[in-house]
Amino acid sequence: MRPDTPRDPVAGPDAGPESPYPIRLSGPVIKGFGRGSKELGIPTANIPADDLSEEHPELTTGVYYGVVALDPRAQSHEDSRNDGEKSAETTILPAVLSIGYNPFYKNTVRSVEIHIMPQLTEPSPTAVAQPKFHRMPDFYGTKLNLLILGYIRPEYDYVSLDALIEDIRVDCEVARQSLLRDAYQRYIVDDDQGSNQVREDREWLKSF
Numbered sequence: 299m300r301p302d303t304p305r306d307p308v309a310g311p312d313a314g315p316e317s318p319y320p321i322r323l324s325g326p327v328i329k330g331f332g333r334g335s336k337e338l339g340i341p342t343a344n345i346p347a348d349d350l351s352e353e354h355p356e357l358t359t360g361v362y363y364g365v366v367a368l369d370p371r372a373q374s375h376e377d378s379r380n381d382g383e384k385s386a387e388t389t390i391l392p393a394v395l396s397i398g399y400n401p402f403y404k405n406t407v408r409s410v411e412i413h414i415m416p417q418l419t420e421p422s423p424t425a426v427a428q429p430k431f432h433r434m435p436d437f438y439g440t441k442l443n444l445l446i447l448g449y450i451r452p453e454y455d456y457v458s459l460d461a462l463i464e465d466i467r468v469d470c471e472v473a474r475q476s477l478l479r480d481a482y483q484r485y486i487v488d489d490d491q492g493s494n495q496v497r498e499d500r501e502w503l504k505s506f
């Protein structure tokens with residue numbers, strides 16, 4: 299059960315991601331249990347977790363923050379004349395995610411669930427007590443690239459659905475404040491100050 303202790307406003311070192319981060323994950327967006335939007339009002343894009351134990355044994359269950367990109371070609375499907383061309387612009391967006399068994403729901407299989415947040419230049423919808431979590435048009439089947447930049451907390455069970463929602467709201471704020479630091483914003487905004495490694499990670503994020 300969640301301990302009754304105050305939450306830190308940021309997670310991870312100010313100087314930037316520390317080993318083993320950043321960690322790269324990618325996959326098509328698949329169906330989950332359909333609870334995210336319906337029960338919690340928090341949509342989460344689920345990607346397959348099958349190869350996680352072999353490919354990333356260092357990724358323990360828990361809540362993380364990072365950045366994501368969605369394959370822009372999936373969004374411009376109708377315009378098939380452009381097929382194969384990478385003309386559409388890829389946007390990098392902030393994200394908060396959970397990896398694990400959702401102890402509140404007692405899942406028997408591990409899932410990777412990503413809640414995509416609005417750009418950091420927009421006001422945060424989760425800074426208030428009655429939040430409206432960010433919602434985009436559905437993008438099932440679209441390939442998603444995720445760069446995990448830091449760890450926030452372990453997964454917990456909760457006394458109520460409201461307590462789970464409130465903790466995820468705080469996760470969104472922790473992720474946002476963590477990503478607003480210079481060394482992390484570089485993964486979202488290309489300010490020419492990033493190292494070669496940051497540039498490589500950004501290139502990877504945008505490669506579909």
Ligand SMILES: Cc1cc2nc3c(=O)[nH]c(=O)nc-3n(C[C@H](O)[C@H](O)[C@H](O)COP(=O)(O)O)c2cc1C
Binds near residue numbers: 413
């Ligand atoms: C940032 C974040 C933190 C979460 N933390 C927990 C947690 O501590 N315990 C838990 O049982 N589920 C946690 N969840 C998972 C939600 O319960 C999950 O998103 C919900 O069950 C929706 O599942 P679905 O995609 O299969 O519909 C978290 C989800 C997110 C996005």
Ligand SMILES: Nc1ncnc2c1ncn2[C@@H]1O[C@H](COP(=O)(O)OP(=O)(O)O)[C@@H](O)[C@H]1O
Binds near residue numbers: 331336
């Ligand atoms: N901000 C968002 N973050 C993640 N997914 C979103 C967001 N807005 C809309 N979606 C869509 O909602 C779907 C997830 O909703 P959810 O209720 O968690 O269903 P599921 O159980 O199938 O994962 C995603 O697959 C995606 O298509």
Ligand SMILES: [Mg+2]
Binds near residue numbers: 331344
């Ligand atoms: Mg989901």
